[in-house]
Amino acid sequence: MHKKQSRDIFLFILGGVVLYFLSGMVDELRVYQGATIAVYVIAISSIILLTGYSGQVSLGHGALMAVGAYAAAVARVEFSLPIVLCFVVAVLAAAIGGALLGAAAARLSGPYLAGTTLALAIGLPSLANQFSVLGGEQGLLFDVGFPPLSLGEDFTQYKWFFWIAGLAALLSMWAIKNILGSRYGRTWRAIRGNEVAAQLSGINIARSKILAFTISAGIAGLAGALLSMTIGTVSPSAFPLALSFSLLTGAVLSGLTTLGGAMIGSVVLVAIPEIADVVAHRLGSSERVTTNLPGFLVSALLILTVLFVPNGPVEQHRARKAKHLAQKK
Amino acid sequence: MDLLNTFLIGVTAGTIYGLMAISMVLVWRSTRVVNFAQAGMALLSTYFGYEAVTRLGSFWIALPVAMIGGALVAALVEMILIRLLVKHSTSGPIAGVAPIIATLGLLGVIRSVSAMIWGGQDVRIVGPVSNDGFTINGTTLVFSPLKLLILVTVLVLMLILSIVFQKTNIGLALRASAHAPEIARLSGVKVDWVRTLGWALSGAAGAVAGMFQTVNGNGTLSPDSIEFSLLLVSGFIAAVIGGLDSMIGAVIGGLVLGLMISFVLMYVSSGLFFIAPFVILLTVLFIRPQGLFGAKAARRA
Known part of the structure; x- marks a missing residue:
């Protein structure tokens, strides 16, 4: 066990170093996309934890991201907290929101829960228009400041974003994994497997x-704050229903159960608009098609995945390998 | 006068939500799937209706065209997507969420395809009668001939649907396959086809809801319009308030929701448009987690 843990730490550090060198080699747009990927990795792993492990569906994570983002921005604008504390505030605020929602969610199951969180995803962001401190439709500025000068003259703003988001992604993956x-x-997996059996073995389901x-x-919430960064x-408008869906x-x-796979989903989400753009240009299609092609591709991919690779590519590969081994024996 | 206006607006909106909720209940009863693509299918059928209105010029021809289109789309979805889904995604952690995710994906596909075909232009459906309010003793109500027409049509449709369910053999088959598919199959009911029929009925009901939601609003139609986000959420919420399993529950859920939203907007704040349904839903579910008319689920061991 101990050995495995030190190997994991090594892998995480290695990942960080690779990202560091990568960010120096590619152009600005790619760096920006890298930051977006890192944000998605965090957000997706939060869904994996919730849906894949505890078996609860949420279509409202976009709203929770909004809570984190607004909390961070208010902490920055109104109280001018240091940036690290802003992210901490974002996590805490969203966690409180999540605890409230979770208290409601624990009574609901399946489609009821999905619908409740769906209503939240549509309702909550619009609530921001009700409070002047949240800046209405224009919103709030959220400025993390320039990168420190010690990083060098040619260290760009996007690279700074990438660093912050990348570090946050590594740290949160590490935390979630643990x-x-x-x-x-294990408790969550027991509940997902069989709620009654879990209850009989002394697990407090609701809690x-x-x-x-x-x-x-x-x-x-952390992902939301990073996204708005x-x-x-x-x-x-930065937290539409489409965000929760994607x-x-x-x-x-x-x-849904492979935390390490979060990378696959994030890369696909960022890459699809690009691919769609290339395809649309190649075909010389009209603007209507071009703007809607990414949405179409994402949704079509989603349906195909659910139908043919329901438990994800990594899990599928593992199952196939296990089957192969069993046949050999 | 305000009170009456608010009430009548709420009732009209509520019947449309109720119709949408009925279409969700029909799907839920026939396949135990909550169809998050229902509003998307309603949108697509409303576009069919729009094409019919522009070509043939009559709302009353367009309405059945939209219903037939909606029924065909829904039937195809059931035969292709849902049957595959039942076959493939039945094990592992995905099992519980697969229908939700697949129908969400379908919603995305329908939305983007409709936007590719009809998006970016001014698509408008003019109602069959005027939407200017009735005038009584010199004061003009918000309630209009159009709203009255919607109210009557929806009520008639609901009546027809409940007669079909209670009094005909098809209705009996629908209820039997929802309640006990195995036993229904043994008694000679073609359960698969009955399911497809359930979806088709639901598609037709959704088409009517979509058409009326459009003319009851400002008449314009767009894949990203607020009307359709509202239809998506309200239809679902009304169905859940009613207990997902009950048609009467769906109608009452729709009315409760329509009236509550209308009163909140009038007397509290118009900024609460989108958050009000959420609060109403949570309140109902806190009191009765299985909805107003739902049967309490037995514990599965």
Whole structure:
């Protein structure tokens, strides 16, 4: 066990170093996309924790991201907290929101839960227009400041975003991995497997479910704050229903139970608009088609994944290998 | 006068939500799937209706065209997507969420395809009668001939649907396959086809809801319009308030939702447009997690 853990730490550090060198080699746009990928990795892993492990569906994670983003922006604008504390505030605020939602969610199951969180995803961002401190439709500025001068003259703003988001992604993956490997992770899997059996073995179902929602929401809040960092502002329109849907899509593409797969989903989500752009230009299609092609591709991919690779590419590969081995014996 | 206006607006909106909720209940009863693409299918059928209105010039021809189109789309979805889904995604952690995710994906596909075909232009459906309010004793109500027409049509459709369900053999087959598919199959009911029929009925009901939602609003149609986001959420919420399993529940859920939203907008704040449904839903579910008319689920061991 100990050996495995030190190997994991080594892998995480190695990942960080690779990202560091990569960010120096590619152009600005790619760096920006890298930052977006890192944000998606965090958001998707929060869904994986919630849906894949505790078995609860949320279509409202976009709203929880909005909570985190607004909390961070208010902390920055009104109280001018240092940037690290802003992110902490984002996590805490979203976690509180998640705990409240989780308390409601623990009573609901399946489609009821999905619908409730769907209503939240549509309703909550528009609530920001009700409070002047949140800046209405224009939203709030969220400025993390220039990169420190010690990093050199040619260290760009986007690279700074990428660093912050990348570091946050590595740290939160690390944290989630440990949580999932702990007693709580096993508890959630027991509940997902069979609620009654879990209850009979002494697990407090409601409390475990609320805990899963709280942690997942906190992580989503962090992702929300990071997302608004890359955009520079926080406004209701940055957290549309489509965001919640694409997070779920990303999680399904990654495989709902493979945390390491979060990378696959995030890369796909960022890459699809680009691919769609190329395809549309190649075909010389009209603007109507061009703007809607990414949405079409993402949704079509989602359906195909659910139908043919329901448990994700990594899990599928593993199952095939296991079958192969069993046949050999 | 305000009170009456608010009430009548709420009732009209509520019947449309109720119709949408009925279409979700029909799908839920026939396949145990909550169809998040229902509003998308309604959108597509409304576009069929739009094409019919522009070509043939009559709303009353367009309405059945939209219904038939909606029924065909829904039947195809059931035969292709849902049957595959039932076959493939039945094990592993995905099992519980697969229908939700697949129908969400379908919603995305329908939205983007409709936007590719009809998006970016001014698509408008003019109602069959005027939407200017009735005038009584010199004061003009918000309630209009159009709203009255919607109210009557929806009520008639609901009546027909409940007669079909209660009094005909098809209705009996629909209820039997929802309640106990195995036993229904043993008694000679072609359960697969009955399911497809359930979807088709639901598609037709959704088409009517889509058409009326459009003319009851400002008449314009767009894949990204607020009307359709509202139809998506309200139809679902109304169905859940009613308990997902009950048609009467769906109608009452729709009315409760329509009236509550209308009163909140009038007397509290118009900025609460999108958050009000959420609060109403949470309140109902906190009191009765299985909805107003739903049967309490037995514990599965």
